Amino acid sequence: MKKILLISQLILSLSIYGQGFELVTLGSDGGVMDGNVSGYLLKGEGDENFIALDAGTILPGIKVGLEKGSFKNTIIPKETEWNDIGYIFREKVKGYLISHAHLDHISGLVISSTEDTKKNIYGLNSTVETMKNNIFNWQIWPNFANEGEGFKLNQYTYKVLDLNKEYVLENTKLKVKTFPLSHSNYESSMFLIENEGDYLAYFGDVGPDKIERTDKLEKTYRALGPLLKNKKIKGIMIEVSFDNSKKDEALFGHLTPMWINKELDILAKYSGIENLEGLNIIITHIKPSLKKNDDMRERIKKELNESNIYKVNYIFPTQGDLLLLK
Ligand SMILES: [Zn+2]
Ligand SMILES: [Zn+2]
Structure with a gap:
């Protein structure tokens, strides 16, 4: 009897603490609508x-997410003084x-x-230095952080991530390893996030190695290859800012569907072609067009799906959408 109880408890705990990820899109575009x-x-x-992956849009995205029912698994206590947007933002987002x-x-x-609470801001040294010197400096904005110019309000603690070291993201189950990317010669990053043996790869803005004259993207594929072979990657989030009409010299550190296909050729080399089939590739950072009757999102969708030789599963989330990545 005791044994049966233990087994059922084990199954219950496995189902509660299963692997995989929940992802809510707060902002899906790479411009131009704030x-x-x-x-x-x-x-x-x-x-x-939650942990926030980038923070271009926070509150408007939580608002749309609530309207779409994307926080159905988040318990909001009745006695809180905060409205639903405020509670999720202040109490459930544990860092950036x-x-x-x-x-x-x-x-x-x-x-x-x-209106925020005490949290960590995680990033490469270059990211933290830019925020320290150019944002939270009492000129652009008060210094809400723990380092930098003038009086420090100490609401945010900068956590510099060293390359290839794994860090626990405080107050979550997640861990992160960081890889550098080249974004028009500016440093960007790829975060490889782990939840109990399952992984999600989040690429910040990035240009093709060939144009950026680097091997930084290839190095990330080398790290992802073995994980893909073992089916441990539950999703890759990567940018496609422009459609294929964008000339290479006008990319400024971004990708197009044509370049995604070239990048997948290299990823296939490290992971095996068969291991890409069905892989969740979540497209981020589409730059909307303001021209009449011109839908950049639809065009990028079409270009990617028409040339999908590896049969990956392209996903194009919009603001407020919930994705379960298992
Ligand atoms: Zn961007
Ligand atoms: Zn950028």
């Missing part, structure tokens, strides 16, 4: 708390992983900081 630029909330399946400090990846964090 209120919907690069930001995502990620948590390990069975966890209560910033891929690089371009405005479309940090503006939501800055604007909402006056």
Whole structure:
């Protein structure tokens, strides 16, 4: 009897603390509408708390996520003094992983900081230095952080991530390893996030190695290859800013569907072609067009799906969508 109880408890705990991820898109685009630029909330399946992957848009994304029912697994206590947006933002987002400090990846964090709680900002040294010197400096914005110019409000603690070292993201089940990327000669990053043996790869803005004259993307594929072989990667989030009409010299550190296909050729080399089939590739950072009757998102979708020789599973989330990656 005791044994049966133990087994059933074990099954229950496995189902509660399963692997995989929950991802809520806060901002799906790479410009030009403020209120919907690069930001995502990620948590390990069975966890209560989120980490933000970039922070271009925070509160408007949580609002749309609530409207779409994407926080159905988040318990909001009745006695809280905060509204639902405020509670999720203040109590359930436990930190920010910033891929690089371009405005479309940090503006939501800055604007909402006056209502935020004590959290860590994680990033490469170059990212942290840029935020320290150019954002939280009492000129662009008060210094809400623990280092930098003038009086320090100490709400945010900078956590510099060293390359190839694994860090626990505090108050979550997640761990992260960081790889550098080249984004028009500016440093960006790829975060390899682990939840109990399952992984998600989040690429910040990045240009093709060939154009950036580097091997940084290839190095990330080398790291992802063995994990793909073992079916441990539950999703790859990567940018496609422009459609194929964009000339290489006008890319400025971004990717197109044509370049995604070339990058997949190299990823296939390290992982085996067969291991890419069905792989979740989540497309981020699409730059909307303001021209009449011109839908950049639809065009990129079409170009990717028409040339999908590896049969990967392209996903194009929009603001507020919930994705379960298992
Ligand atoms: Zn960007
Ligand atoms: Zn950028």
